Amino acid sequence: MSKTSTTGEVRLRKALRSYDVFFLSVTGMVGSGWLFAEFGSLPYAGPASILSWVVAGVFFFVIGLCFAELGGILPFTGSLVRYNHYSHGALSNFLLGWAYIIAAATTPPLEAEAILTYAHSYIPGVYNATTGVLTPLGIVLALALMAVFTVIQYIGVNVYGTVNTVVTAWKLIIPILTAILLLLFTFHPSNFSLKGGFLPFGPASIFVALVPSGIAFAVEGFRQGLEYSGETRNPQRDVPLGLVMAMIVVIALYIVLQISMIGALNWSNLKLTPGDWGNLSNSSWAASPFYHALISYANPVLSAFAIVILIDAAVSPAATLGVYVGTTARSLYGFSRLKYFPKIFGNLNPRFQTPTFSLILTFIIGAIFLIPFPSWYSLVGISASFTVYNYLAAGITNxxxxxxxxxLKRPFDPKLRLPLYFIGFLVGSLIIYWSGWSIVNPMFVTVAAALPLFVVGYNSKLSLKRSTLVAFVAAYWVSIAIIGVFDFLNLAPFPYYWAAYSLLLILSTYFLYSKTKLSEIKAASWIVAYNIIVGVISYYGSLGIGAISSFTTRDPVRKGGELTINTNKIKKIGDVP
Structure with missing residues (x-):
């Protein structure tokens, strides 16, 4: 295909096929998630974490079907920050897209953290096992890894696509072999019926485990195939086919891996009482679960394969790291094409046809997230929740x-489409709620805080006077900063804090609409209402402040065989439902 259009504008190279979309989606789903999430879910749900994977698989499969339809209709690069623009206008799409950019930008540092966390077994000084975070040396090496893959993405998607296909084949083979070996040599059926039985923390724990353990983070990676839609040869066929097949294969793989991990738990090696699920997160296995599971039995076959796991712990996250560097850059590229960001972020390198300045900004954003969150477990819930917030667009856009x-031509046209759209929106909202107030609160504030960026970037269409623009931006950011400080320092009860937040959103949106009379400003009112209502539900619901942490205590308070939420940790007015 020609590198340029008839007008001389540089185009993205269309070099990918359906199997590339499949492998890109698999790469997004089989990265650090498989190395950590199977173990990370156990302190939250015990053996019932198997059901957490089933729930995540069903939920994200529904969302994936919605996106598969959109991917066939609008095969754009940077698609996940562009779809909603064509249904609800610029403001709605910007706020959803901003959440996605934050989510995508956190993934390269997450994968770099995963590589170095496992690598501490053979590279001393990169990880502090006592505190569970990277050392300063580890942070420097993580930044170096991110820089290397930024350069790889700069070279071009056709080069990376070829390399990624080979790497992803490896990424599928190693987890499959790991599950087989653990099931053959280390499987203990008794681990499924220890203290508390199959549901040691009650049915609610199945859903609570989804976000903080990394399960949602692992499964939601299917979106990578969509991000490269504009670079496929036949996007109407290749995108839906590659996406759906990737989800089926990977969800099945994760369920088998979870079963093998539970069966392989060696409680004497863990130095824990059998069934002490809550303290698994404090054990020596937490830093490199599958590696420790393999070497703990002194089996020569398993010990030899443990070396392969260490190799894979570098290869799998590295491949995902590379894909997400491209994802974030292409999202910024998409924002530029929609005129939300300066034009420079939409410029493509004439030789490699990649968004150069978007790649540079991607590295900078990743570094900003890496430094304050130098641990995989501390960052994974944030990344997952911001992603799912963006996924709300799938159902309503369709x-x-x-x-x-x-x-419209719809190469992928699912049956029962209207119920599918509603269910897609509903399950996305449920996952956000299950993230807990400790994540929902900063996420909603962060999304709202980006509004002035939209006003400045999109003012060519808003046509606000310079004085009005400056006054609005200054007043808005000062207001939301004050509101945030009052909440952070607990200077105001929740009703006053959330009323101030809600009033700021409502008045700001009304002001922009009254000044511009643009229907796309009015069309974003659903996000304002959504944030306000879901925020209230999240705060007063059973997953309010401190609730999730109570699932991992050493001696959970039980009532009728189930975990009782620790309401003493929940700031509330009235009873917790």
């Missing part, structure tokens, strides 16, 4: 397209 453009 619904609008069906209503206003029913004759």
């Amino acid at each position: 619904h609008v397209f069906r209503r206003v453009a029913p004759n």
Whole structure:
């Protein structure tokens, strides 16, 4: 295909096929998640974490079907920050896209942390096993890894796509072999019926485990194939086919891996009482679970394969790191194409046809997240929740397209489409709620805080006077900063804090609409209402402040065989539902 259009504008090279989309999606789903999440879920749900994977698989499969339809209709690079623009306008799409950019930008540092956390077994000084975080040397090496893959993405997607296909084949083979070996040599059925039985923390723990353990983070990676939609040869066929097949294969793999991990737990090596699920997160296995599971039995076959695991612990996260560097850069590219960001972020290198300045900014954003969160477990819930917030767009965007453009060509046309759209939106909202107030609160504030960026970037269409623009931006950021400080320092009860937050969103949106009369400003009112309502539900619900942490205590308070939420840790007015 020609490198340029008839107008001389540089185009992205269309070099990928359906199997590339499959492998890109698999790469996004089989990275550090498989190395940590199977073990990380156990302190939250015990053996019932198997059901957490099933729930995550079903939920994200529904969302994936919605995105598969969109991927066939609008095969754009940077697609996940562009879809909603065509159904709900610029403001709604910007806020959803901003959440996604934050989520994507946190993934390269997450994968770099995973590589170095496992590597502490043979590279001394990169990880502090006592505190569970990278050392200063580890942080420097993580930044170096991110820089290397930024250069690889700069060279071009056709080069990376070829390399990624080979690497992803490896990434599938190693987890499969790991599960087989653990099931053959270390499987203990009794681990599924220890203290508290199969559901040691009750049914609620199945859902609570989804976000903080890394399960949602692992499964939600299917989106990578969508991000490269504009670079596929036949996007209407390749994108839906590659996406759906990747989800089926990987979800099945994760369920088998979870079963093998539970069966392989060696409680004497862990130095824990059998069934002490809550303290697994404090054990020596937490830093490199599958490696320790293999070497703990002194079996020569397993010990030899443990070396392969260490190799894979570098290869799998590295491949995912590379994909997400491209994902974030292409999202910034998409924002630029929609005129949300300066034009420079949409410029492509004439030789490699990659968004140079977007790649540079991607590295900078990743570094900003890496330094204050130098641990995989501390960053994974943040990344997952911001991603799911963006996924709310899938169902509502498809619904609008069906209503206003029913004759659009839809290569992937699911049956029972309207219920599918509703369920996709519902399950996304449930996952956000299950993230807990400790994540929902800063996420909603961070999304809202980006509004002035939109006003400045999109002012060519908003047409606000310079004085009005400056006054609005200054007043808004000062207001949200004051609100945030009052909440952080606990200077105001929740009703006053959330009322101030809600009032700021409502008045700001009304002000922009009254000044511009643009329907796309009015169309974003659903996000304002959504944040306000879900925030209240999250705070007063059973997963309010401190609730999730109570699932991992040494001696959970039990009532009727189930975990009782520690309401003493929940700031509340009235009873917790």
